[in-house]
Amino acid sequence: xxxxxxxxxxxxxxxxxxxxxxxxxxxxxxxxxxxxxxxxxxxxxxxxxxxxxxxxxxxxxxxxxxxxxxxxxxxxxxxxxxxxxxxxxxxxxxxxxxxxxxxxxxxxxxxxxxxxxxxxxxxxxxxxxxxxxxxx
Amino acid sequence: xxxxxxxxxxxxxxxxxxxxxxxxxxxxxxxxxxxxxxxxxxxxxxxxxxxxxxxxxxxxxxxxxxxxxxxxxxxxxxxxxxxxxxxxxxxxxxxxxxxxxxxxxxxxxxxxxxxxxxxxxxxxxxxxxxxxxxxxx
Ligand SMILES: Nc1ncnc2c1ncn2[C@@H]1O[C@H](COP(=O)(O)OP(=O)(O)OP(=O)(O)O)[C@@H](O)[C@H]1O
Ligand SMILES: [Mg+2]
Numbered sequence: 001x002x003x004x005x006x007x008x009x010x011x012x013x014x015x016x017x018x019x020x021x022x023x024x025x026x027x028x029x030x031x032x033x034x035x036x037x038x039x040x041x042x043x044x045x046x047x048x049x050x051x052x053x054x055x056x057x058x059x060x061x062x063x064x065x066x067x068x069x070x071x072x073x074x075x076x077x078x079x080x081x082x083x084x085x086x087x088x089x090x091x092x093x094x095x096x097x098x099x100x101x102x103x104x105x106x107x108x109x110x111x112x113x114x115x116x117x118x119x120x121x122x123x124x125x126x127x128x129x130x131x132x133x134x135x136x
Numbered sequence: 137x138x139x140x141x142x143x144x145x146x147x148x149x150x151x152x153x154x155x156x157x158x159x160x161x162x163x164x165x166x167x168x169x170x171x172x173x174x175x176x177x178x179x180x181x182x183x184x185x186x187x188x189x190x191x192x193x194x195x196x197x198x199x200x201x202x203x204x205x206x207x208x209x210x211x212x213x214x215x216x217x218x219x220x221x222x223x224x225x226x227x228x229x230x231x232x233x234x235x236x237x238x239x240x241x242x243x244x245x246x247x248x249x250x251x252x253x254x255x256x257x258x259x260x261x262x263x264x265x266x267x268x269x270x271x272x273x
Binding site: 020021022023024053054055056057058061083084085086088089092093094095 | 151152154155158159162172173175176177179180183184187231238239241242244245246248249
């Protein structure tokens with residue numbers, strides 16, 4: 001297997017990482033996800049890492065890259081299910097997962113994404129109103 | 137006194153060697169009953185060091201040892217490469233220093249994750265890093 005399946009669920013893309021990743025698999029995931037966000041216009045990406053027993057700086061960087069690139073394409077990324085030992089280790093290692101949100105589990109992650117998108121909808125509405133004001 | 141109870145070596149030549157190496161370290165850590173948090177710290181540190189070895193020295197040799205001292209037991213990992221060596225070790229150990237356009241977290245982060253950390257390097261000859269994680273510690 002050299003690709004991780006990406007599921008589409010409405011406005012979201014879902015990825016479940018089921019094994020400790022080889023580097024190439026992780027790099028492929030990064031490219032595939034960015035491509036999929038672009039192709040589907042997804043507003044959110046949810047990555048379930050509950051099966052990962054290790055997140056080192058390489059994997060951390062991949063997750064961060066996915067978050068930053070998705071954001072450029074107007075999508076939010078949430079990483080869910082991080083094992084407590086992994087979270088403790090990441091802090092001590094000194095790695096911040098910049099550009100991604102984190103949530104306890106898939107349900108919480110979906111909720112977070114939905115809220116983020118709702119906020120965005122409001123902001124867009126505000127902008128339209130503001131524009132209307134200025135043309136008056 | 138430190139006694140070596142078991143010694144295993146593994147060659148690291150390519151990226152695909154990283155995961156099997158991590159799995160081997162985990163086997164030993166589980167065998168001595170190391171807690172999950174300590175296992176995770178040890179394996180993460182090991183992963184950083186083995187990546188450095190691949191990235192900067194084109195690979196090398198790793199030694200996995202089960203050691204004991206009094207009632208405590210632990211895992212000692214040694215990473216030996218014949219790469220270019222490190223000119224300024226103090227600088228390389230600083231958070232954020234990288235010649236590889238990376239985060240510069242590997243060495244200082246690995247040090248924070250283990251109980252003992254030793255690095256020796258000479259330019260043109262290579263680098264040896266040795267770490268110990270105790271089961272209770
Ligand atoms: N085995 C090695 N041989 C030669 N140079 C090394 C070796 N390991 C580390 N270095 C040097 O030390 C620097 C710091 O290493 P460190 O692992 O802390 O950061 P990095 O590898 O640059 O970034 P990161 O690990 O965060 O991706 C490296 O940039 C490199 O110059
Ligand atoms: Mg490194």
